[in-house]
Amino acid sequence: MKLFNTAERKIETLKTIEDGKVRIYTCGPTVYSAPHIGNFASYIYWDLLVRALKAEGYKVTRVLNLTDVGHLASDADDGEDKMEKGAKKEGKTVWEIADFYISKYMNDFHALNLVEPTKICRATDYIKEDMAAVDAMTKNGFTYETSDGIYFDTSKYNNYAKFANLDLENIKAGARVEFNDEKRNASDFAVWKFIKPGENHAMRWDYLGRPGYPGWHLECSTIIDTELGEPIDIHTGGIDHIPVHHTNEIAQTYAISGKKLANYWLHCNFINIDGQKISKSLGNIYTIEDLVERGFSPMDFKLWILQGHYQSDRNFTFESLDAAKNRRLNWRNRIALCLQNPGRDCGFTRESLQNVLSAVSNNLNSAEAFAIIDNSKLTYEDWVAIDELFGLNLINDSPDISDVQKALLKERKQAREAKDWQKSDDIRHELELQGITIKDGPTGQIWQYLN
Numbered sequence: 001m002k003l004f005n006t007a008e009r010k011i012e013t014l015k016t017i018e019d020g021k022v023r024i025y026t027c028g029p030t031v032y033s034a035p036h037i038g039n040f041a042s043y044i045y046w047d048l049l050v051r052a053l054k055a056e057g058y059k060v061t062r063v064l065n066l067t068d069v070g071h072l073a074s075d076a077d078d079g080e081d082k083m084e085k086g087a088k089k090e091g092k093t094v095w096e097i098a099d100f101y102i103s104k105y106m107n108d109f110h111a112l113n114l115v116e117p118t119k120i121c122r123a124t125d126y127i128k129e130d131m132a133a134v135d136a137m138t139k140n141g142f143t144y145e146t147s148d149g150i151y152f153d154t155s156k157y158n159n160y161a162k163f164a165n166l167d168l169e170n171i172k173a174g175a176r177v178e179f180n181d182e183k184r185n186a187s188d189f190a191v192w193k194f195i196k197p198g199e200n201h202a203m204r205w206d207y208l209g210r211p212g213y214p215g216w217h218l219e220c221s222t223i224i225d226t227e228l229g230e231p232i233d234i235h236t237g238g239i240d241h242i243p244v245h246h247t248n249e250i251a252q253t254y255a256i257s258g259k260k261l262a263n264y265w266l267h268c269n270f271i272n273i274d275g276q277k278i279s280k281s282l283g284n285i286y287t288i289e290d291l292v293e294r295g296f297s298p299m300d301f302k303l304w305i306l307q308g309h310y311q312s313d314r315n316f317t318f319e320s321l322d323a324a325k326n327r328r329l330n331w332r333n334r335i336a337l338c339l340q341n342p343g344r345d346c347g348f349t350r351e352s353l354q355n356v357l358s359a360v361s362n363n364l365n366s367a368e369a370f371a372i373i374d375n376s377k378l379t380y381e382d383w384v385a386i387d388e389l390f391g392l393n394l395i396n397d398s399p400d401i402s403d404v405q406k407a408l409l410k411e412r413k414q415a416r417e418a419k420d421w422q423k424s425d426d427i428r429h430e431l432e433l434q435g436i437t438i439k440d441g442p443t444g445q446i447w448q449y450l451n
C-alpha cells in the first residue's frame with residue numbers, strides 16, 4: 001500500500017509498526033448540527049482506506065472520536081462554543097444536542113455503508129484523561145496559566161512549525177489584531193479553558209479548583225493515548241486540520257510523553273458545490289437525507305466521491321451525481337447479467353480484479369480502479385470482491401428476480417414465439433411496474449433493473 005504522507009510530503013510505502021496490523025485514528029465530527037455531504041466526503045475516503053487495507057490482509061484497529069464538548073467557533077481559542085450555540089438555537093441542552101446529532105451522524109454513517117470503527121469515542125468520556133494530560137504537560141514545562149485558561153507554550157516545542165511548514169513570524173504579524181494579549185506566542189493554544197463566574201457554560205468540570213472544560217485539540221491526543229497508544233500507524237483528517245488542529249495534537253503528545261503521535265498522516269481535500277464553498281449563506285448545504293429525497297441512493301453519492309481522489313478538490317453538481325447513479329445502475333445490470341448467465345460474463349482472467357486492487361493500493365486511486373471495472377469482463381465472484389472493496393452495496397441492491405417473475409419471463413418468451421405481441425407487451429409492462437425491464441437481443445430476452 002502506497003500513501004501520501006503529509007508529514008514527509010511524499011508518497012511512501014506503508015510500513016506498519018506491527019506486522020499485518022494497522023492502527024488508525026480519524027478525527028470525527030463536532031456534533032452540534034446536521035452533518036452535510038461535504039463532511040461525509042472524508043469518511044468515505046477513509047472507509048476506502050480501511051477496506052483496501054483489509055483487502056491486503058491487514059487487521060485494522062480504528063478509533064473515531066465525536067467532539068461533543070468545547071469546540072469553539074474558530075480555531076483560535078475565542079468565539080462562541082459550537083455546542084452551546086447549537087443548544088441555544090434549538091432550545092435544548094448541550095447534552096441533548098450532542099445525543100441528537102450523534103444519532104443523526106451514525107444514521108448517515110450506516111446509510112453510507114461505512115465500516116464501523118473498532119471504537120467510537122465521545123470526548124466527554126475522556127475528561128479525567130484530559131486533566132491528567134494537562135498535568136503532565138505542565139509538569140514537563142510546556143504550559144502557562146492566563147486569566148482564562150491553561151495555554152500550551154508553542155515556543156517550548158522546537159519542532160512546532162515543522163509538520164505544517166508554518167511561518168511563525170507571519171502568524172505573529174497576523175495575530176496583532178487578536179485581543180488575547182496574555183498569550184506568549186500567537187500560535188499558543190488553550191489546553192484547558194476556565195469558566196468565569198457568571199459565564200453560562202453548561203458543560204463544566206472542576207479542575208484546579210475551578211470550573212472549566214478541555215481545549216478542543218486535547219481530546220485527540222488523550223483518546224489516542226488511551227485507546228491506541230503512540231505512535232499509531234495512520235492518522236487521518238481534512239487538510240484544514242494541518243496547520244492548527246493536527247499541529248497541536250502532535251505538540252501536545254510530545255509534551256505529555258515525548259512520543260511521536262503518528263507515522264503516516266493522510267489528509268483529504270474539500271468538496272465544493274456548484275463551484276462554490278459549502279456555506280449556510282449560499283444555501284448549498286445538502287444532507288444525505290436531501291439526496292434521498294431527490295431520488296438518489298446514499299450509494300450514488302459514495303460512488304461519486306470515489307470517482308475522484310482524496311487529495312483533489314472536487315466539485316459536486318447534481319448532474320455529476322446523476323452520472324454516478326447511472327454508472328452504478330450499469331454495474332448492477334452487469335451483475336444482473338451474471339445472475340442470468342452464470343459463468344458467462346468471465347471472458348477475462350482474474351487479472352482485471354488484480355488490477356483494480358493494485359490501483360487502490362496506489363494511494364487509493366479509486367478513479368483508475370473504476371475505469372478498469374468499466375472496461376473489464378467480471379464474474380459474479382469478482383463483483384462480490386469489488387463490492388467488499390468499495391462498500392457500494394452492489395450485491396445487496398442487485399437481487400435475483402423472483403420465481404414468479406421468472407415464470408412471467410418464460411410466459412413472455414412463449415408469447416413471442418406464438419407472435420402474441422399484445423401479451424408480450426403486457427408482461428413487459430407488468431414487470432416494469434416491479435422495477436425490472438426486458439431487452440430483446442440476439443441471445444433472447446434479458447432482464448435489467450430500471451433504477
Ligand SMILES: [Zn+2]
Pocket residue numbers: 026027028220245249
Ligand atoms: Zn483530531
